[in-house]
Amino acid sequence: MDITFTNVDHAHHATQLARFGERAFEENGPAQLAYHTFPSPIGALLAAVTRQGLVRICFESEDPEDVLSHLSARVSPAIIELPSALVGVRRQLDAYFAGSLRCFDLPLDRRLFSPFQTKVLAATSAIPPGEVKSYGQIAALAGRPGGAQATGQALGANPIPVVVPCHRVVAADGSLRGYGGGLERKQFLLDLERGEQSLF
Amino acid sequence: MPTLPPFQQLLDAHALEVHRFLRGLVGPDSADDCLQDALLSALRAYPRLRNADNLRAWLFTIAHRKGIDHLRRNGRERPAADMPERAISNAEPPDHGLWNQVAKLPDKQRAAITLRYVGDMTYATIAEIIDCSEPAARQNVRAGLTRLRKATG
Numbered sequence: 001m002d003i004t005f006t007n008v009d010h011a012h013h014a015t016q017l018a019r020f021g022e023r024a025f026e027e028n029g030p031a032q033l034a035y036h037t038f039p040s041p042i043g044a045l046l047a048a049v050t051r052q053g054l055v056r057i058c059f060e061s062e063d064p065e066d067v068l069s070h071l072s073a074r075v076s077p078a079i080i081e082l083p084s085a086l087v088g089v090r091r092q093l094d095a096y097f098a099g100s101l102r103c104f105d106l107p108l109d110r111r112l113f114s115p116f117q118t119k120v121l122a123a124t125s126a127i128p129p130g131e132v133k134s135y136g137q138i139a140a141l142a143g144r145p146g147g148a149q150a151t152g153q154a155l156g157a158n159p160i161p162v163v164v165p166c167h168r169v170v171a172a173d174g175s176l177r178g179y180g181g182g183l184e185r186k187q188f189l190l191d192l193e194r195g196e197q198s199l200f
Numbered sequence: 201m202p203t204l205p206p207f208q209q210l211l212d213a214h215a216l217e218v219h220r221f222l223r224g225l226v227g228p229d230s231a232d233d234c235l236q237d238a239l240l241s242a243l244r245a246y247p248r249l250r251n252a253d254n255l256r257a258w259l260f261t262i263a264h265r266k267g268i269d270h271l272r273r274n275g276r277e278r279p280a281a282d283m284p285e286r287a288i289s290n291a292e293p294p295d296h297g298l299w300n301q302v303a304k305l306p307d308k309q310r311a312a313i314t315l316r317y318v319g320d321m322t323y324a325t326i327a328e329i330i331d332c333s334e335p336a337a338r339q340n341v342r343a344g345l346t347r348l349r350k351a352t353g
């Protein structure tokens with residue numbers, strides 16, 4: 001006997017999944033994390049939020065599957081893709097890259113920060129756009145004078161780059177030293193904040 | 201505790217086939233609401249899941265339970281006339297006569313046949329989902345097919 005079952009139209013199915021996503025990420029909904037990937041001048045950015053705020057940004061140099069698996073293990077596996085949950089984050093990033101926003105005003109979820117990283121990134125966040133500080137200066141502000149190397153590691157593992165401006169920390173001689181997303185991105189962000197044109 | 205993949209991976213891999221299964225089980229008008237219920241329940245339970253070996257069967261088990269709950273509450277719905285509109289254009293046209301007959305089957309036979317022909321599942325997996333033995337799953341498919349043959353001549 002030939003049994004042919006009706007299919008579900010893909011557009012209709014997508015509508016139902018979007019409806020599910022909205023309900024799942026409501027205040028008491030079962031989803032704990034929502035993410036979305038969108039373009040930027042420094043390549044695609046994957047951003048993830050919890051109900052507390054922005055918890056993770058990653059560059060396309062990182063494997064999104066690894067990033068999501070890590071979030072699944074560290075925060076919760078109740079992760080869904082939901083563009084509407086990232087609208088505010090995306091709007092500010094777009095404005096920042098367009099040069100019309102200098103300081104982000106976004107709620108952050110710092111649960112992926114280690115205790116030392118929390119101090120380092122707090123000191124880093126206080127650097128105004130367009131300015132830089134050295135690793136040694138940040139180490140001292142984070143309560144570990146002489147801890148430039150540990151500070152470099154804490155900055156390199158920044159879970160929320162760009163918004164938490166670890167790119168504003170450079171070597172004492174002014175060279176860029178290192179960046180989790182690659183030196184080209186660091187240079188681009190510093191040039192952008194100084195109002196200088198550069199090509200990524 | 202098992203390492204669970206992000207829930208979105210389950211959605212990408214199985215949400216469409218679960219949706220199709222629910223259309224077969226409860227009919228097209230109720231399938232959307234049953235899908236919502238099933239996915240919300242699944243996501244709520246997901247972080248506490250202890251066995252991640254067969255997430256597909258786990259998801260279908262929840263969908264089946266939601267579908268059966270719905271049928272018990274509301275009785276049956278006949279396949280609606282709007283089905284062709286929603287069918288994918290390159291898919292084979294649905295056989296409404298056959299669908300009407302499938303809709304009249306007892307719940308277990310309907311579920312077993314839908315899982316077999318929509319999900320292309322083994323009898324062992326069907327048995328797990330509709331909570332019966334493997335021979336009983338096979339028997340439900342066979343009995344359902346026999347009825348359909350009789351009904352459609």
